[in-house]
Amino acid sequence: MNEIDPQIQSEIDKLELPETSMDDVYKILKNYPKDVNIESNVAMTISRKQSVYDKTEGTHKDLDEMLEILSNSSDMQARWAVAKSHHTPSEILGKLAKINLVRALVATNPSTPKECLQDLFNDELIVRTGLTGNPNTPEKLLKLFINDNDRMVRIRVADNSGTPKSLLEILANDSDRDVEIAAKKRLGIDYETEK
Numbered sequence: 001m002n003e004i005d006p007q008i009q010s011e012i013d014k015l016e017l018p019e020t021s022m023d024d025v026y027k028i029l030k031n032y033p034k035d036v037n038i039e040s041n042v043a044m045t046i047s048r049k050q051s052v053y054d055k056t057e058g059t060h061k062d063l064d065e066m067l068e069i070l071s072n073s074s075d076m077q078a079r080w081a082v083a084k085s086h087h088t089p090s091e092i093l094g095k096l097a098k099i100n101l102v103r104a105l106v107a108t109n110p111s112t113p114k115e116c117l118q119d120l121f122n123d124e125l126i127v128r129t130g131l132t133g134n135p136n137t138p139e140k141l142l143k144l145f146i147n148d149n150d151r152m153v154r155i156r157v158a159d160n161s162g163t164p165k166s167l168l169e170i171l172a173n174d175s176d177r178d179v180e181i182a183a184k185k186r187l188g189i190d191y192e193t194e195k
Contacts, residue, residue, distance in 0.1 A: 008037055015045045022049065022060035029066055039073040042066065043081035050085060064089055071096055086111055103127045110136050117141070129153060135162030142167055151176045158182035 004012070011028045014020050025045055032038040046066065060066070067085065070078045071092045082088050083096045083105035090113045097106040097116050106112050107120045107130030114136060120127050121141050131137045132145050133156045145157045146167055157163055158171045159182050171183035184191040 004037055008032065008035060012037060012041045015041045020045065022046075022063070026060060026062050026066060029069060033069075034074075036073065036075045036078075039070055039078045040075045043070050043073070043075070043078035046070075047081040047085065050087065059087065063087055064092075067092055076101065080105055083109060085109075090116075104130045107131045108134055110134055112136065114138055129156070132156035133160050135160060137162060139164055139167070146171055151179055154179040155182050158186060 011032065015025065015028060025042055028038060029042045046063075067082050067088050071082045071088075073079060079096060079099065079102050082092065083102045086109065088096075088109070088111060090111060093106050093109060093112045094116050096102045097112070097120060103120060103123055104126045107117065107123075107127050112120075112134070117131060117134065117137050118141070120131060121144075129152075131141060132153050137160070142157055142160070142163055145153055148154055154171060154174060154176065155178055158168060158179055163171075163186070165187065168183045168187050171179055172187060172189065174180045174183065181191050
């Protein structure tokens with residue numbers, strides 16, 4: 001196991017503190033270009049700030065620059081964090097959509113451009129499944145998913161806030177009870193009285 005330089009470890013320790021500001025996060029990232037340990041920890045810090053703490057803490061005037069730097073990291077964890085961030089610009093998501101193992105996260109991100117989502121439809125199963133829950137997945141793709149043999153795919157489409165009413169009405173008559181219930185919940189139909 002490689003030992004981490006004490007100065008870098010000190011910066012990583014700082015990144016783990018909730019009170020570390022985004023200004024400090026930016027400075028650390030800029031001071032250690034191409035350091036995989038720093039990039040990984042910066043990505044996790046940004047991700048944590050965007051999901052756990054006050055949402056405004058996860059924003060910064062240089063956030064796009066940080067996400068761009070992290071999207072080019074050799075650290076897969078850093079690229080995953082960028083792919084999941086709803087603050088990631090569409091150009092970066094488009095670039096990440098071409099990287100194996102990151103595409104599934106890009107498929108779930110509502111900020112991913114529709115043309116990118118269209119391209120991801122022909123990808124492997126894990127990527128396609130990510131599309132079923134993305135509210136920006138084009139209707140023509142959701143229409144294909146409602147006929148999928150996998151009931152979990154149909155449930156995810158029924159739970160998807162972007163699924164149009166016309167498709168929910170079809171899923172409300174699905175032969176699988178769980179798919180039917182999920183669709184009826186979204187339609188506001190009292191499925192309990194129909195038992």
